[in-house]
């Protein structure tokens with residue numbers, strides 16, 4: 001902690017100095033006030049490694065930066081489902097940040113993967129808010145454990161790159177609360193990030209950077225955030241409105257116009273100086289938190305590389321591993337002659353483009369790593385050019401690859417998306433692998449059916465070809481040690497540890513956002529509401545290529561019975577869920593046990609199941625692990641759009657435990673005591689709403705019994721259901737408006 005006395009410093013600062021502190025002083029730094037000992041703070045991208053720019057400055061990853069460990073991207077880290085490992089990665093990034101004199105790392109990115117097309121999905125963790133929240137919290141805790149701030153971004157509803165600087169995400173409050181804000185809530189309440197970065201986009205027409213609801217009411221008043229809100233780079237359009245909404249620090253500082261505007265606004269009385277003081281206080285608090293003395297510890301780059309390798313293996317998802325001639329292709333049998341095809345084996349695709357682009361300290365490629373492990377060069381054919389050059393070149397590369405495939409027992413085929421197709425700043429338009437890569441797969445599979453496809457892509461690709469390869473290993477963008485991790489996995493020195501944190505659909509048109517992505521005329525309508533990712537595919541009973549939560553490894557697991565024990569009621573309810581898992585194979589391996597909750601009796605639409613807990617365990621052959629989770633009221637509640645609060649409804653809930661969202665191994669059913677949701681009755685309430693009401697229903701039925709019995713046919717009954725009560729006298733002349741008034745008074749008296 002620095003010795004800044006915050007109240008005294010605020011008193012001593014001039015108005016101009018205060019204004020200068022809430023606007024960056026350069027692309028990456030805040031202003032200092034030397035006479036009062038207020039230091040300048042350095043903020044640096046994130047999220048999977050550092051991009052510290054010494055001389056150049058840009059937010060698109062164009063210029064160079066100091067080398068740093070390039071850990072696996074969030075797409076791979078999200079697939080680990082392993083908060084402890086992710087926390088260690090965060091701590092390593094934090095340690096490198098300390099050595100570089102960085103105050104805040106601009107990450108993690110926890111936006112929900114609404115569409116697989118989003119160009120920046122590789123920077124985000126999951127389509128599910130629970131996975132995003134838990135792993136986002138772990139990254140934040142890891143970074144901050146070294147005395148460096150995290151910046152959780154991009155708050156909020158920034159789920160696409162197209163038009164990201166101004167598009168309005170038109171999304172209802174329940175969907176925001178249950179899906180798009182939930183991960184932020186988890187990180188803020190569990191990991192206390194030092195900073196939150198607001199997004200560029202608008203939400204329902206209002207800029208995130210100028211939304212008092214988002215930046216103050218929800219973030220601070222409801223969730224108790226006590227850190228600093230920083231803008232995304234250039235997200236502030238109106239500095240005064242942003243300050244008033246709760247945006248403390250505008251970045252970058254490329255001119256000082258904002259500071260001058262603040263001085264004028266305070267001078268003219270447009271802005272209360274107390275509002276400015278509050279943001280200044282938060283900047284000073286950040287300075288205090290990030291103050292360090294002494295020589296920073298030396299960074300163990302070799303250890304960080306080893307950690308990057310461990311994390312890459314832990315996040316690689318073995319999608320399929322079908323037996324060929326009775327035996328799965330993976331792990332590779334050492335007496336099988338293997339051939340490697342695909343440029344990505346030699347030139348790895350290991351991170352995405354844009355502000356997160358890291359200059360790695362070292363870069364492993366799978367071809368070299370395999371050769372080193374096998375102590376002999378592995379035959380290789382490039383097969384295709386990544387840029388997709390002329391047909392002539394591809395033709396020659398293809399012939400060479402086919403010849404290699406014919407000469408070996410097993411082909412390891414490296415496919416993936418070229419770096420130019422997925423990046424910050426734009427979205428993809430389809431889910432296909434490039435045509436020249438699909439052509440190679442077709443040509444090779446015609447001569448050798450023993451194919452292992454190793455994929456490198458930051459977001460989902462479709463796989464109509466998946467039956468052509470008995471084994472598919474999805475590595476996402478696995479960071480600088482991805483190549484050696486892949487060799488470890490192929491050779492069985494490590495077991496694939498990843499599970500899908502996003503569904504792989506059969507086709508783009510099945511995706512919930514299809515038709516509403518990326519929007520038009522400055523608006524994107526979140527028409528699928530809460531049915532994001534697997535919530536949608538389950539509700540629609542759609543087949544998928546590989547479901548959320550899926551991932552194989554080199555052993556098998558069996559599950560014991562699931563039990564659930566309820567104590568308490570209402571907001572104090574607690575449900576202890578227990579299950580056990582046993583490694584039934586003959587190799588050690590990791591299983592991720594997932595707990596889903598469903599509410600089959602809800603009065604509002606709810607997803608069939610929603611992930612509420614998970615645990616990753618590593619087990620030796622024959623080993624059993626007893627699992628226990630504690631679920632609370634929030635895990636069973638929904639956000640009531642009219643009441644604007646979380647509601648736990650009385651009734652039956654299903655708790656399913658399994659190995660994926662579609663591989664459920666046991667269910668416990670519990671009855672919980674919460675609320676009976678009854679809308680307040682008015683004249684506008686429908687006949688059906690009156691009927692369902694515990695007080696109003698019997699009263700209304702008694703009052704109109706004589707009046708309607710003879711007139712009610714089934715179709716009249718169906719019509720009545722939707723009729724506002726004020727129109728009942730018109731439909732049922734024997735029931736008068738005065739009677740309705742009397743009923744309303746009696747209902748009011750009964751509460």
Ligand code: BGC
Pocket residue numbers: 045046058059060106153232233355
């Ligand atoms: C990105 C942020 C990044 C910032 C600084 C923006 O364009 O959206 O994620 O932290 O630039 O590079």
